[in-house]
Amino acid sequence: MQQHHDRKSDPEPEVHLTTRKATVSDAEGIASVARVLQIGDERPPEAGQTGFLLWAQEPDTYAERIEHSGLFVVAQEGDQIVGFIMAYPLSTLVSLSESMRYEDKVLKLFQEKYPPTLVYPDQIGVLPSHKRRGIGGMMDQELQSLCSTDEFATVIGHAPIRNLASIGYFTSQGFQFVEEVQQDDWTLGLYERNVMYCP
Numbered sequence: 001m002q003q004h005h006d007r008k009s010d011p012e013p014e015v016h017l018t019t020r021k022a023t024v025s026d027a028e029g030i031a032s033v034a035r036v037l038q039i040g041d042e043r044p045p046e047a048g049q050t051g052f053l054l055w056a057q058e059p060d061t062y063a064e065r066i067e068h069s070g071l072f073v074v075a076q077e078g079d080q081i082v083g084f085i086m087a088y089p090l091s092t093l094v095s096l097s098e099s100m101r102y103e104d105k106v107l108k109l110f111q112e113k114y115p116p117t118l119v120y121p122d123q124i125g126v127l128p129s130h131k132r133r134g135i136g137g138m139m140d141q142e143l144q145s146l147c148s149t150d151e152f153a154t155v156i157g158h159a160p161i162r163n164l165a166s167i168g169y170f171t172s173q174g175f176q177f178v179e180e181v182q183q184d185d186w187t188l189g190l191y192e193r194n195v196m197y198c199p
């Protein structure tokens with residue numbers, strides 16, 4: 001016999017938030033998060049408060065990067081992807097760079113300064129509805145648990161828009177500003193965590 005539920009008296013279902021290594025089947029969900037966070041060519045200065053992605057990718061590209069890097073993390077609530085960190089070792093970034101048409105000045109700087117094992121968080125995003133709930137921090141913990149090194153470096157937009165959300169986030173996770181790099185019409189801040197310099 002069919003069961004009828006009184007929806008009003010049903011308890012709210014518990015929804016668990018988890019973080020884990022991404023799989024190729026997450027690519028669509030990751031691209032949906034990225035799409036929401038991308039700013040267009042008009043580059044509104046107020047986007048610095050909320051944070052923004054400059055280069056959201058298509059699902060196929062995220063799938064390819066997941067296949068190439070063991071350092072791609074997602075946050076999931078129920079069956080929905082609500083956040084991601086796309087990171088890779090510098091050696092993987094170098095090998096992917098041709099197909100990525102990656103900004104070469106940043107790549108050159110990284111190759112000069114850092115060992116091939118250094119981890120480069122390339123993109124991080126959390127759905128606007130889920131921000132400031134510690135999900136970015138949880139994903140960073142998950143990422144660190146997957147890494148065989150403590151050394152990290154990334155770049156963050158400083159101008160024409162200063163990505164205050166990203167700067168606030170990365171510095172809260174222990175990254176420190178090192179120098180600025182000019183890449184096309186963007187001034188980018190280079191930020192490091194636990195980088196060991198040989199004397």
Ligand SMILES: CC(C)(COP(=O)(O)OP(=O)(O)OC[C@H]1O[C@@H](n2cnc3c(N)ncnc32)[C@H](O)[C@@H]1OP(=O)(O)O)[C@@H](O)C(=O)NCCC(=O)NCCS
Pocket residue numbers: 037049050051052053122123124125126127130131132133134135136137138163164165166167168169170172
């Ligand atoms: C950056 C981003 C991933 C942070 O995710 P999040 O889940 O909201 O981060 P958390 O809740 O873990 O925040 C950890 C700490 O980061 C800092 N932080 C997070 N958002 C911030 C903001 N908008 N402004 C200033 N500091 C911020 C705070 O110190 C925060 O701790 P608190 O909430 O106790 O004050 C999220 O804002 C985002 O998706 N932004 C859009 C995309 C983006 O800018 N990506 C970076 C460039 S690739």
